[in-house]
Every structure is written in C-alpha cells, then in structure tokens.
Amino acid sequence: MELDEYRASLDDWLERNTHVLTPDHDGIGTLDDQMAQLSKVKRLAFEAGWMRWGWPERVGGLGGSILLRAYLGEALTSRDLVEPGIYSMTEVLAPTMIDYAPLDLAASMVPKLLSGEETWCQGFSEPATGSNLAALSCRATRDGDVWRISGQKVWTSLAQYADRCVLLTRTGSSESAHTGITALFVDMGSPGITVRPIETMHGVPEFSEVFFDDVAVPLDRTLGEEGQGWSVAMDLLPFERSTALWHRVAYLHRRLQSLLDVAPAHLLDSVALGEVTQLLYALRARSRATQYRVAAGEKLGPETSIDKVLVASAEQAVFDLVGAGLGEEVIMGDDPSSDRWRREYLYSRAATIYGGTAEIQRNIIARRLLDLGSDR
Amino acid sequence: MDAADREIFKASLLHAVRGHTGSALDAALDDLGWHEALTLDAETAVSLLFEVQGTASASSSAIGEVLRFALGLDGHHKSDVVLPAFGRWETPGKIVDGSLSVRGLGIVSMGDRPRTLIAATVNDMVAVLDVMAADLVLRHVGGVDPRLGLVQVVGDGVPFNVLTELEPTGWSTAVGVSQLALGHELVGAARTMLELARQHALARIQFGKPISAFQSIRHRLADTLVGIETAESMLRAAWVDQSPVTAGMAKALAGRGARAAARHCQQVLAGIGFTTEHSFHHYVRRVFVLDQLFGTASALTGELGNQLLSSRQLMAMPPL
Ligand SMILES: Cc1cc2nc3c(=O)[nH]c(=O)nc-3n(C[C@H](O)[C@H](O)[C@H](O)COP(=O)(O)OP(=O)(O)OC[C@H]3O[C@@H](n4cnc5c(N)ncnc54)[C@H](O)[C@@H]3O)c2cc1C
Numbered sequence: 001m002e003l004d005e006y007r008a009s010l011d012d013w014l015e016r017n018t019h020v021l022t023p024d025h026d027g028i029g030t031l032d033d034q035m036a037q038l039s040k041v042k043r044l045a046f047e048a049g050w051m052r053w054g055w056p057e058r059v060g061g062l063g064g065s066i067l068l069r070a071y072l073g074e075a076l077t078s079r080d081l082v083e084p085g086i087y088s089m090t091e092v093l094a095p096t097m098i099d100y101a102p103l104d105l106a107a108s109m110v111p112k113l114l115s116g117e118e119t120w121c122q123g124f125s126e127p128a129t130g131s132n133l134a135a136l137s138c139r140a141t142r143d144g145d146v147w148r149i150s151g152q153k154v155w156t157s158l159a160q161y162a163d164r165c166v167l168l169t170r171t172g173s174s175e176s177a178h179t180g181i182t183a184l185f186v187d188m189g190s191p192g193i194t195v196r197p198i199e200t201m202h203g204v205p206e207f208s209e210v211f212f213d214d215v216a217v218p219l220d221r222t223l224g225e226e227g228q229g230w231s232v233a234m235d236l237l238p239f240e241r242s243t244a245l246w247h248r249v250a251y252l253h254r255r256l257q258s259l260l261d262v263a264p265a266h267l268l269d270s271v272a273l274g275e276v277t278q279l280l281y282a283l284r285a286r287s288r289a290t291q292y293r294v295a296a297g298e299k300l301g302p303e304t305s306i307d308k309v310l311v312a313s314a315e316q317a318v319f320d321l322v323g324a325g326l327g328e329e330v331i332m333g334d335d336p337s338s339d340r341w342r343r344e345y346l347y348s349r350a351a352t353i354y355g356g357t358a359e360i361q362r363n364i365i366a367r368r369l370l371d372l373g374s375d376r
Numbered sequence: 377m378d379a380a381d382r383e384i385f386k387a388s389l390l391h392a393v394r395g396h397t398g399s400a401l402d403a404a405l406d407d408l409g410w411h412e413a414l415t416l417d418a419e420t421a422v423s424l425l426f427e428v429q430g431t432a433s434a435s436s437s438a439i440g441e442v443l444r445f446a447l448g449l450d451g452h453h454k455s456d457v458v459l460p461a462f463g464r465w466e467t468p469g470k471i472v473d474g475s476l477s478v479r480g481l482g483i484v485s486m487g488d489r490p491r492t493l494i495a496a497t498v499n500d501m502v503a504v505l506d507v508m509a510a511d512l513v514l515r516h517v518g519g520v521d522p523r524l525g526l527v528q529v530v531g532d533g534v535p536f537n538v539l540t541e542l543e544p545t546g547w548s549t550a551v552g553v554s555q556l557a558l559g560h561e562l563v564g565a566a567r568t569m570l571e572l573a574r575q576h577a578l579a580r581i582q583f584g585k586p587i588s589a590f591q592s593i594r595h596r597l598a599d600t601l602v603g604i605e606t607a608e609s610m611l612r613a614a615w616v617d618q619s620p621v622t623a624g625m626a627k628a629l630a631g632r633g634a635r636a637a638a639r640h641c642q643q644v645l646a647g648i649g650f651t652t653e654h655s656f657h658h659y660v661r662r663v664f665v666l667d668q669l670f671g672t673a674s675a676l677t678g679e680l681g682n683q684l685l686s687s688r689q690l691m692a693m694p695p696l
Contacts, residue, residue: 003696007696067696070696071696074696249693250693253690253693256690257689257690260684260688260689260690261688265685268681268685269681270678270681270682270684270685271674271677271678271681272681273680273681273684273685274628274676274677274678274679274680274681274682274684275677275681277625277680277681277684277690278610278625278628278629278677278680279606280693281610281613281622281625281691281693281694282606282607282609282610282613282625282629283606284613284693284694285609285610285612285613285694286605286606286609288613288694288696289609289612291696306601306602306605306606309602310602310606359595361598362594362595362598362599363591363594363598365598365601365602366594366595366597366598367594369598369601370570370574370594370597370598370601371574372574372577372578372588372594372597373578373586373588373589374589375589375590375591375594376585376589
C-alpha cells in the first residue's frame with residue numbers, strides 16, 4: 001500500500017470509528033486509563049490492519065514502507081487517541097525483536113505487542129548505571145539450558161504493566177564493559193521478579209524498580225549472540241531517539257495550537273512564540289527526512305542524536321511557553337484541563353533525560369559526528 | 377538535475393568560489409551556466425551556489441539575480457537589482473504622490489550598469505520599476521565586511537518607468553526565495569566556522585592534551601552542528617513547501633544558527649581566531665551582515681510570533 005492511499009483510508013476509518021476509539025475517561029486520565037486506552041486502540045487498529053502495515057510479514061505485519069506506521073502514530077496522537085509517550089514503546093522495542101530475536105520467537109511475540117495484547121518494557125538503566133550504560137551489573141549466568149538472572153533495574157517504564165522485558169545483563173566479567181553484555185527477552189511473570197512502581201514528578205507511576213532474584217530465562221530467549229548486547233542497545237537507541245518520536249512532533253504541534261487557542265495575548269512573548277514555532281517545524285522537517293532515510297533502507301546511527309536534541313529542546317520550549325501563557329492554570333488550576341497542562345509541563349522536564357541525556361547526546365555528536373576523538 | 381549532474385555542477389561552483397570573488401565570480405558564474413541552471417532548477421542552483429559561496433566567504437551579485445528571477449524578470453539581464461534596505465524585507469522603493477523614494481542595498485555589480493530594477497510599493501500594490509543608476513546616490517560600503525561589496529542605494533524624487541505590476545503575493549514570494557538563498561549562504565559560512573574550530577580543537581594542546589578533549593569545547597561544537605542541521609532541515613522543507621512564511625522561518629533559523637556558530641567557534645579558536653592572520657574573522661563579519669539582509673533572525677521571529685498572536689492559528693506542518 002502506498003502512503004497516500006493509506007493516509008486517506010486510515011483517516012476515513014478513524015473518522016467513522018470515532019465513537020469506539022475515543023477514550024472512555026475524562027481529561028488526561030490515570031496511567032491505568034491511558035494503558036487501557038492504548039491497548040484498545042492498538043487492538044482495533046490491528047484487527048482492521050492499520051497497525052500491521054509497515055511491519056514485515058514474518059512478524060505478522062502486512063509489509064510496506066515504515067512511513068505507513070509513522071503516519072499511523074501521527075494520526076492517533078494528533079487526534080488525542082493515545083498518549084504519545086507510552087505509544088512509542090512499540091516503535092522502540094519491535095524493531096529490536098525483528099532484528100535480533102530468533103525468527104520463531106519474533107514471529108510469535110511481535111504480533112502480541114502490535115495488537116495491544118501485551119505490554120513490553122525496556123530494562124537498561126540500573127541504580128549505579130544511568131548514562132554509563134556499559135557499566136551495568138545485573139548478572140546473568142548460564143546454568144544448563146537457562147540463564148539465571150540476579151540484580152536490579154530502575155526507571156523501567158511501564159514495568160508494572162509489562163508482560164515481557166528487553167533486558168540488558170552482564171554475562172562477562174565485571175570489567176568486561178560493553179563486550180560482556182547480553183540482551184535477553186524475559187517474561188515478566190517469571191518467578192523471582194519483583195516490581196516496585198515509582199511515582200514521577202508529573203504524578204504518575206510511569207516507571208519502576210525491578211528486582212531479579214535468581215530468575216530463570218531459557219537460552220533461546222537470547223537476543224543476538226551472547227556478548228552482543230551492546231550492539232542490540234546501540235541499534236535500539238537510534239530508534240528511541242528518532243523514529244519513535246515522529247508522532248511526538250504531531251502531539252507538540254497540537255498542544256501548541258491548544259495553547260494559542262486559549263492563552264491571553266499579554267502572557268505570550270511574540271519572539272518566544274516565533275522561536276518555538278520555528279523549532280517545531282524544523283524538528284518536523286528533520287524527523288521527516290529521518291523517516292525517509294529508514295524507509296530507503298538506511299541504517300540509523302549517531303546522527304539520530306541530533307533528532308533527539310531537537311525534540312527535547314522543542315518539547316521543553318513548547319511547555320516553557322505553556323508555563324508562561326497559562327501560568328495560573330499550570331500552577332493553581334484544579335480542573336481537568338489545568339491538571340493536564342500541569343502534568344504535561346512537568347513531564348516535559350524529563351525530555352532532556354530519558355533516551356540518553358542531553359549531555360550524552362552532545363558527547364555522541366562530538367565523538368561520532370564531529371570526529372573529535374576521545375574526551376580523555 | 378540528477379545526482380551525478382548535481383555533483384559535477386557543485387564541483388564547478390566550488391572551483392569558482394574558491395578561485396574568484398566579486399565581479400570575477402560573477403563572470404565565472406556566467407561562464408559555467410549558473411543563470412541557465414537557475415531558470416531550469418532554482419532549488420538546486422540556489423542551494424548549491426549559496427552554500428559554497430558561504431563556505432568560501434566569496435561574494436557575487438547572485439542574490440540580486442535570485443531576486444530578479446523570483447520577480448519573474450529574467451529577460452532584463454542588463455540591469456542591476458536593488459535589494460531591500462538594511463535589516464528590512466519591504467520593497468526598497470516607495471511611491472507616494474507619484475514621487476519615488478529609494479532606500480535599498482546592492483551587492484558587487486551595483487552601479488556598473490546604466491539601469492537598475494527597483495521593486496516599489498504604490499498604495500497596496502508592488503510594481504517593478506526601471507531606473508537610471510545615475511539618478512540614484514550610491515555609496516560603496518566599507519563597514520564590518522568590506523569584502524562583501526555592499527552598496528547603499530538612496531534616491532528621492534527619482535524618475536522611473538513602470539516595467540510590470542506584481543501579483544499580490546509576488547513580492548513576498550520573491551522575498552522568500554531570496555531568504556532561502558541567504559539561509560544557504562549562512563549555513564555554508566557556519567559549516568566553515570565549525571570546521572576551522574574543529575581542526576583547531578584537535579591540533580591545539582593545552583594541559584597536556586588536545587583542547588578537543590575538554591567537554592565544554594566538545595559541547596559547544598556539538599551545539600553548533602545541531603544549529604546548522606536544524607537550519608538545513610528547515611531550508612530543505614521550505615523549498616518543498618514554497619511558502620514565504622516557511623522561507624522566513626528558515627532564514628531565521630539559519631541566521632540564529634550561524635550567529636551561534638560564530639560565538640561558539642570564536643571561543644574555541646580564542647586568540648588565533650581573533651587575528652586577521654586566521655581566516656575565521658571573514659566568516660564572523662559575513663554572518664553578521666548576512667543575518668541582516670532580508671530580515672534578521674530576531675526580527676523575522678518576532679514578526680512570525682506577532683502573526684500567530686493575531687491569527688491564533690499555526691500553519692499546517694509539512695505532510696509526511
Ligand atoms: C521518564 C523517564 C523514563 C525512563 N524510562 C526508562 C526505561 O524505560 N528503561 C530504562 O532503562 N531507563 C529509563 N529511564 C532512565 C534514563 O535512561 C536515565 O535516567 C538516563 O539514561 C540518565 O541516567 P541517570 O538518571 O542515572 O543520570 P546520570 O547518568 O547519573 O546523570 C546525571 C547527570 O550527569 C550527567 N552526565 C553523566 N555522564 C556524563 C558524561 N559522560 N558527560 C557529561 N555529563 C554526564 C547527565 O547528563 C546528567 O545531567 C527513564 C528515565 C526517565 C526520566
């Protein structure tokens with residue numbers, strides 16, 4: 001299917017099914033509400049085929065360009081049908097499974113994620129390992145035909161809802177750095193896993209601590225080869241920093257328009273407004289070019305750090321403007337609309353942290369794109 | 377132009393801007409068929425030339441040619457074209473009660489030919505006028521960037537002939553195309569500044585290591601690249617989009633990105649970058665002036681903000 005045809009027929013389907021697709025909850029909803037809504041929308045879109053286009057046939061997709069699934073994300077977020085943050089997990093984790101999971105595992109699992117039947121999470125960060133990911137220490141040891149995992153992850157988004165986890169473990173010596181890491185696909189229901197949700201600043205238990213106490217994971221759940229986990233991570237992160245953020249741009253555009261709809265003129269600085277708008281359109285242009293590069297078969301790499309810096313700056317700039325233009329609502333309002341603005345404002349503060357901090361993106365740009373050599 | 381032709385054309389433009397500047401570059405561009413390219417494939421001709429011109433800090437009359445082309449006046453090759461006044465994007469001419477006053481700029485060839493073309497506002501209309509150069513007061517600008525060949529153009533009660541009247545959107549469209557050209561030139565200049573600073577950072581040793589090892593140096597250069605790529609993305613999108621509003625956004629992003637590049641790279645180059653023995657200062661000067669032509673980043677940004685505040689409606693984003 002071509003993009004134009006997909007766009008027209010999807011728009012039409014969304015139009016005709018507004019009544020079933022619209023969230024049941026009022027306002028922004030709780031995280032439970034948002035997760036239920038996400039599963040519902042994914043299920044309906046999967047059954048109607050929309051959610052399958054742009055994914056390979058061997059994992060239950062219908063084939064076609066990745067531009068199709070990019071448009072789906074944009075169409076859903078710009079109609080406020082899904083919360084953009086939790087929607088991106090699919091765009092981050094499914095490509096990794098497709099590239100690294102054994103064929104039959106990918107074929108049986110990816111459809112569960114696409115159809116909204118399951119939620120997956122990404123277990124990378126640990127208490128002592130944030131930016132310095134290669135120092136992770138959650139240990140996996142071979143024991144016959146299983147891995148045995150002991151250790152801890154933290155900031156694991158949606159872990160309390162997740163059926164599976166793409167987990168980075170230490171399988172080499174503790175000094176092995178990026179050569180001793182192995183990626184595993186773990187059932188979150190396995191005995192020995194404990195999840196403790198953590199409340200974020202924006203008032204949502206979005207992420208959790210996850211404890212692993214001698215958890216058995218079959219060897220055939222290894223993603224890539226033993227010791228290849230760093231490559232898995234390095235291939236996953238560019239998706240998290242670029243294509244998975246395409247629909248976020250549509251969301252930011254929508255919210256900036258909502259701000260323009262209601263904010264009093266004297267509270268909006270025209271230069272700041274002009275600058276935010278320029279940044280958002282430039283981000284859209286950059287992000288669009290990235291989508292087309294992937295669609296043409298190019299492999300994503302360190303250049304996605306520019307996309308990520310841009311999206312983080314644009315998001316914070318949009319919500320800085322919200323903080324000024326709707327200051328009273330954000331700070332003092334207790335109605336659902338104010339609550340939403342406040343939560344979004346607060347969440348935007350994390351844009352320069354998750355997916356690799358703003359500083360880490362600049363380190364990557366300096367080293368990989370500008371070839372500035374080692375920073376030591 | 378296909379990809380192979382583009383590469384060949386780009387190589388010959390690079391050769392031209394490295395070897396020539398000013399009227400010699402005008403002649404070189406004539407020889408290699410840049411004007412024909414402009415009429416056949418404006419995006420390619422403009423983006424390639426202006427980027428390499430910026431890269432080399434060369435100067436030519438090409439911005440006037442772009443304005444002429446965008447005004448639909450290709451046939452009038454034998455006259456110079458007056459650009460808007462310093463920092464502005466309204467027409468350089470204004471007719472009130474039948475009397476023409478001119479406040480504008482020219483570059484390089486201005487005054488070499490007997491006739492000039494001047495866009496002028498008459499009530500709510502824009503007309504393009506034919507004016508004798510001898511009836512204008514021309515001042516060759518030294519200023520911050522003498523190598524640019526800027527000319528200040530002033531006239532009051534100037535005799536004119538009306539050549540043509542423009543469509544209502546004709547002037548803003550022509551401004552948009554000129555802004556894109558300048559945007560590419562700013563990006564080109566910023567890329568050279570970044571490269572000069574990058575090479576210096578790798579070569580300069582302090583505290584026993586190259587200064588490129590210091591994170592504040594690395595982050596400044598990274599931010600410079602982000603600014604450049606941001607502008608570049610917007611410029612590309614604006615060519616597709618063809619709207620004067622997006623062109624103004626692209627020019628603003630390019631101006632802001634290039635000014636930031638100048639600031640960051642100056643700091644990285646430190647003492648040597650502050651001398652006339654190093655080529656860096658040419659770029660600082662050039663970017664300072666180019667940001668002003670057809671509207672500074674801050675003026676264009678404020679204008680966009682004011683428009684949004686009154687319309688309360690964001691433009692649609694470029695479709696996927
Ligand atoms: C909302 C949210 C959701 C998240 N979801 C997930 C998830 O699902 N899965 C997951 O694995 N992780 C997740 N994370 C974790 C996220 O990836 C980390 O927070 C991030 O990588 C930074 O790690 P840290 O918080 O430990 O900060 P640190 O690494 O301790 O950094 C602290 C500060 O030091 C700076 N710093 C560190 N190293 C350098 C350096 N070399 N140069 C310059 N500055 C440096 C950082 O930029 C930062 O400013 C999430 C985080 C947030 C906020």
